[in-house]
Amino acid sequence: MRILVVGGGGREHALVWKLRQSQRVKEIFCAPGNSGIAQMATCVNIQAEDVPGLLTFAKQEQIDLTVVGPEIPLTNGIVDLFQQQGLKIFGPSRAAAEIEGSKALAKDIMAKYNIPTARYATFDDAAEARAYVKQYGAPCVIKADGLAAGKGVIVAMDEETALAAVDFIMAERAFGQAGDRVVIEEYLEGEEVSVLAFVDGETIVPMVASQDHKRVGDNDTGPNTGGMGAYAPAPVYTPELAAVVEREILHPTVQALAAEGRPYRGVLYAGLMVTATGPKVLEFNARFGDPETQPVLSLLETDLVDIIEAILAGRLAEQPVKWRDEAAVCVVMAAAGYPGSYQKGQVITGLNEVPEGVVVFHAGTANKNGQVVTSGGRVLGVTATGKDIQEAIKKAYQGVSAIHFAGAHYRKDIGRKAVHR
Structure with a gap:
């Protein structure tokens, strides 16, 4: 097989590394890749956001399978375009990926289908958002609605910080169009856990649970980042908790997306807070997490190509997925x-x-x-x-x-x- 991996970060390096272990893979290309990926794959000077350029390359090089790392090409409809051209590609459609592309949409779906999450309100007017903060006070969480490279979430422990966060996102346009709308959520206490799952539209196979470290400093201090490290498995994620998450969050979410005309195939990432009253969804992502992918794929025993092909064929239920006990x-x-x-x-x-x-x-x-x-x-x-x-x-x-x-x-x-x- 000739495989194209889209992206150029640590997650994509881990994907290339894992795919290279498959005996079925003959050659891997990565667009745009990086210095480390270049030691394992042929790097191509096409940016991950350049969907037409990636399509042209995939057709010219007769790529058998494209694996998409980052969120932007997914929310821009790369999967829809490749499929229209008869090309095999792994990832959710534009409509399904919107569960990450719009935090407001994700919250609305969770509210409609009773999927446990924080109380929230959505605003596209800064004055109304500020008034809401003054009414409900802090702590609270201010989120840019759109994609902001993992940095569009501000946890405000006091009202002054919350009001400044609204201005930073909506008035100062810190995240551009992603901040046209904000979601203001109640602050949840507990321990975070990331649960990534393989999904073929119906069947869900959760991966080993992991825990990301979002803040830049030790003991979770300083501003949020794209992630400063991760480990797997996460001991907080007990078998009992896993059963609850599958029953109350993962399965209902995949069923909800199907009911909304957004059938989901790919990797669904649930960022959860384990609260005193049970697990609640902080966010959904429509792809492998970064840096969670690095430890999680390090523990995967099964050939990733076999899993991806089973998902694309709608036969995930028939595909065993094994993990190392490490x-x-x-x-x-x-x-x-x-x-x-x-x-x-x-x-x-x-x-x-x-x-x-x-x-x-x-x-x-x-x-x-x-x-x-x-x-x-x-x-x-x-x-x-x-x-x-x-x-x-x-x-x-x-x-x-x-x-x-x-x-x-x-x-x-x-x-x-x-x-x-």
Whole structure:
């Protein structure tokens, strides 16, 4: 098979790495890819948002299967376009992907079909949003309705911060059109967990649960990021909790999307808060998470190509999916200044000096004059597996300590909550 992976971050590096393990795969292309992906696949200079360019390439190169990493091409209808042209592609349709593309739509569907989530209100007028904040007070969560690269959510513990967040999103246009509308939610207390699931329209096969670390600083301090690290499996996600989530959240959501004329095929990502009264949905994503994909795929035993083909054929129920009985941890190394503005072009050293059993997934890297340099905010996802979470943490940080670039920063507490449990 000739496969095209769309995207150029850590998630896509993990996808390429996993797909390469399939004996059925002859050649992998990645658009646009990065310095690490280039060691495993042919990188193509086409941006992930350039859907017509990707279609032309897939036809010219007789690509057998396209796997989409990021959300923007999905919400822009890449799956619909490829399918109209008779090309095999893995991911949800534009209509189904809108569960991520519009937080307001996702909340409305959850309300309509009684899927547990936080109380909310939606506004496309900043003055009305501010009035609501003043009426209900804080803590609350302010969300840009559209896509904002994982940064469009502001947790406000006081009214002043909440009002500033409304202005930041709606008046200052921090996230552009994504902030034309805001969703204001009640603040939920508990522990977060990410549950990704393979879905073929009807059958749902959950993956190993993981936990992302959104805040930039240790002990969940500082602003939100695209994710500073993740581990799997998450001990908070007990078999009892998993049964509740499948019964009350995953199955009802897939059935709701079908009922709304948005049948779902691909990876459905449920970001959950485990509250004192049970699990509630924080958000849905229409694709593999980043950085959760790195540890989760590290634990997948089954050939990913077999799973994808079963989903596309509507035969997921017949496809066994097996996981290694181990743990995996991914620590993100970020550029100085991230999640704010950051410098690019810092030389990265030590990539070949990480211990055995550590895989370095490249996120924001490029090649320059024969050297690997930084080219993004999240630069690397240093990922290790171990017999348990402690061993995986130890190995991941040994890997981190071998790698250097100017201004590198990372959290020192990835996986600590799992150890405390």
